[in-house]
Amino acid sequence: MRAAVESAYDAKTPWTLDPVAVGALEFRRRFCLDLLSLRPAAIRGNASEILALAGMALGGRGVDTTEAALAALPAAQALARQIDCIVVVTGEIDYVTNGQRTLSIPGGDPLMTRIVGTGCALSAVVAASCALPGAALDNVASACCWMKLAGQTAAERSEGPGSFIPAFLDALYHLDVEAANEEN
Numbered sequence: 001m002r003a004a005v006e007s008a009y010d011a012k013t014p015w016t017l018d019p020v021a022v023g024a025l026e027f028r029r030r031f032c033l034d035l036l037s038l039r040p041a042a043i044r045g046n047a048s049e050i051l052a053l054a055g056m057a058l059g060g061r062g063v064d065t066t067e068a069a070l071a072a073l074p075a076a077q078a079l080a081r082q083i084d085c086i087v088v089v090t091g092e093i094d095y096v097t098n099g100q101r102t103l104s105i106p107g108g109d110p111l112m113t114r115i116v117g118t119g120c121a122l123s124a125v126v127a128a129s130c131a132l133p134g135a136a137l138d139n140v141a142s143a144c145c146w147m148k149l150a151g152q153t154a155a156e157r158s159e160g161p162g163s164f165i166p167a168f169l170d171a172l173y174h175l176d177v178e179a180a181n182e183e184n
Helices: 002-010 026-036 047-053 069-083 118-130 136-157 161-174 177-183
Strands: 042-046 086-090 094-097 102-105
Touching (some): 026 047, 042 069, 047 086, 069 094
Parallel strands (some): 042 086
Antiparallel strands (some): 086 094
């Protein structure tokens, strides 16, 4: 992983850090802190992960969060200023900040927290959005909106977590990005 990030850094290719369970093990925390020196374009994590990465809390359990996204916002803003990147704190409301300006993205569905992979999928979309022309903060906020809209659509079409996953993938596939951007 480090070699891939170093290659991206050397090529000036935007990359996104998803510090999964950074607070669970000291090794993970040290590794993620080391990766910060290679200047990610964005960092995407839940509140516990962002707090742990910022050195303000340790002990996040796996990918679960024990904190509300709003509680991690000051840490996210400080981290964004320190690293000079976009930081996304996900939760019931997602917060996207560059340290100077912060956008809040409501929406989604509670089922998004009941399945594995929605955060990882968002990190991939955030990474792609960092490569788009225009303001990175707005692009990343749009990525969060798209995922929230797909989650809402999937929830309307599913009966629970088992049917939510394919409905979520279908909603992403059929997402009209231009209409979604106009709506938000």
